[in-house]
Amino acid sequence: MNGTTQQTIVQALRTRILAGELAPGERLVEAQLAERLGISRTPLRYALSVLATEGLVERSGARGYTVRRFSVTDVLNAIDVRGVLEGLAARTVAERGVDAALARALEDCLREGDAIFAAGVLDSEAETRYAAMNGRFHALIVEAAHNLAVSAALGLNDKIPFVSPGTVVFDKTAQQRQFMMLSYAHRQHHAIVGALVNGEGARVEALMKEHTHISKESLNLSVDRLHLSAVAAAGAAAGAA
The missing domain is CATH 1.10.10.10 (Winged helix-like DNA-binding domain superfamily/Winged helix DNA-binding domain)
Known part of the structure; x- marks a missing residue:
């Protein structure tokens, strides 16, 4: 297989x-x-x-x-934390300078994303490809920062469901809206790469924080149907531990 x-x-x-x-x-x-x-x-x-x-x-x-068991609040808070940590990583990379290998790898992600959205719709195969590309894009930036503390903190934070950038929530009941949101997120990828290559540390940090709002909006499409959100406070705390 x-x-x-x-x-x-x-x-x-x-x-x-x-x-x-x-x-x-x-x-x-x-x-x-x-x-x-x-x-x-x-x-x-x-x-x-x-x-x-x-x-x-x-x-x-x-x-x-x-x-x-986990709560939607747990997930949304963890997505905010991811934005802060990835923003720090991106700023570090921008200020240190992007080498040729990283630039090529990021450009490969951009081209793949462009091809995915050129079809005008996300079928099951495209959803899988997008999630994998998105996870790879974010991982490239975090790894290039060479900050073990940030990597460790993100690894722990990603244990909360639906927080990792490689885990994208797809809602079949709102496909067109989600296509628009994710295509916008990919345009943000282009802006992030531009800021990295140009050494714009403060700008790319802000872009990475803003970028996580798409993850939150995508999840919020499904909140009414997110049965796992209906848990007691004690259960939610245990699930997030």
Whole structure:
């Protein structure tokens, strides 16, 4: 099974969790879930391991996982934290200078994003490609900062579901609006790269903070259907720990 198909399964599981089809606190047994989804256990096991690193599920027994409980407020706050940390990383990169290898890698991301949005619609394959490209774009900037404290803090922050830039919430009920928001986010990618290359530290820091608002708006499209937000305060605190 290729990587694209595996990522499609990951995205499908995210969507089911977001919609409440896989409920908070529900135990996911590999054999039962594989039969329910009509897929083999090997790609499912991979998908669950990815969702565990994202904080959407957690280990429960030898061959199972449990859907984590968390609140929308937890997610929105963590997205704000990501903006601050990534802004610091981007400023560091801009002030230090962008080398040729980083410039090429960022330009590759821009070209891929341009191609994705040129189609005028995001199908399932395009959604997977966009999420992967977005995660790669942000990771390039953070890694180029060579700041272990920032990288460690982001790694911890990304344990809160839907916060990592490689995890994009796609809402099938608002596809056109989401297409417009994400295409705008990609135009921001172009502005960020321009500021980095031009050494505009303060500007790129502000752009990175502003950029996270798209993540929040995309999530807010689904808040009314985000069943995982309906948790007690104690449960939310435990889920964010």
